[in-house]
Amino acid sequence: MRKALTLIGTGLAAALALTACGGSDSTPSADATLDPANPTTITVGATPVPQGRILEFVDENLAKDAGIDLDIKEFTDYQTPNIALSDGSLDANYFQHLAFFDQQVADKGYDFEHGEGIHIEPYAGFSSKHQSVDDIPEGATVAVTNDPGNQPRALKMLEAEGLLAGIEDDSAALTLTDEQNPKGLKFEENQPEILVQLIDDPKVDLAIINGNFILDAGLNTDDAVIVESAENNPYANFLAWKAGDDNPAIAKLEELLHSPDVKKFIEETWPNGDVFPAF
Template sequence: MSTLRKLLAAVAAGAATLALAACSGTPAASPSGTESSAALTTVTVGASPVPHAKILEFVKEKLAPAAGIDLQIVEFDDYVQPNEALASKELDANYFQHLPYLEAQIKERGYAFEHGAGVHIEPYAAFSKKYTSLADLPQGASIAITNDASNQIRGLRVLETAGLLTGITDDSNVLNLTAEQNPKGFKFVENQPEVIVQQLDDPAIDLAFVNGNFILTAGLSTADALAVEKVEDNPYANLLVWRTDNTNPGVAKLEEFLHSPEVADFIKQTWPSGDVLPG
């Protein structure tokens, strides 16, 4: 976090410069070299539409202006493009992923990224249009599940907690499950997270595991899920991510805002049902 402290110091120094310019009546220079009454630091952030972009909109409206931050929000509907856009310097930061997913992406794609602390948790949940209980799932039921390992294991652990799978380890995936681990012979259908929520209406699918942000965009609620992962000691908190070569001091300020009491209260008030939880 030393990088963050340096950037926060830079923000404070910049604010002091603006204050002195205002007191002296001398307009501060804008980043483009022209003069304006107030210099803004633009921070461009990629985010999933809900809840991430909605949280950022709150920051943009309520917190960023007083700090001289011009927050630009770019929405993405998948989990691949935000990291690619950050790596190619189209973004200053992104806000859509949890640490296990980020670590897997860094290992696979070689991204030079850093991250902040967890901001909120969206519990992973299983839904069905055909059954009202996991116990009703038949032998050989078809289960839609994400194709990325960091989220797939979450679904397998939910099924293990329900007593439908056994002996799940950190290395387990739908391709290496043994008959002993999968006694009901479930058939897993892997797909991208943004596609799985649409498979709920597929008559061939008996159960679908849906990521938290897609639960919200589809108008679903964990209250209607057949199973929801535990929140206590949950390692899947979503966080802000930036490049290791970042020099934009506004990124550090945004990280500070995302952990403010104002944002925590906004999350609690906006999603009182617990579909999104601070921390």
């Protein structure tokens, strides 16, 4: 069950000395050591929605018969779940997509591996001032994440709507050229968990919000000005664990998270597409 709400100050990241190499996508093996009569407990970190809810569904409906028990720890930022996984406080985490994962591994030296994509939460742009993309004026102020693993995703969404051009995987909002930013948009960077608070800021024309924070704030993509396309979306969230960890309970959780039961749960819980399965 969900047993704790955890938020560690982001300053902890600077205090930790991390020495490890990059991750891969090999999965630990489940084997006959799992016993439903004596389930193996694993501690999994996740953002509350939708990851925490999906894990709760697994824990309450699938885990016991599979011989595992989930101790779910919730985090409300994007830095501490990987810190906790690296320092051994977690056995696995479930909150990130590949671009973010790769950036974290490269920047901080984490020695992690990951499984296959489980779900996708579309990015969306919200505005209290404008009703459509066509209403966004030249020189408008756009609030975006300061996270380099996610910022290009937001910029590509703006490109798809014709507001930017020539966006690359490593493009940054504050260094766009005139050719990339023909409307002269101004960008305000902030932590992703703060951006939802800027939707009603009179200085902000558009705020680009991460999917889990959209759900956590009770927002709906039906009310967004811009919504990221689901077609060929590469930003599926997955389960991650320490490299070389052959705990069969992790392999079993990876298996359960890709089960028909979980797919049905996602589709029925978020029927409007705020969250959709990646498998």
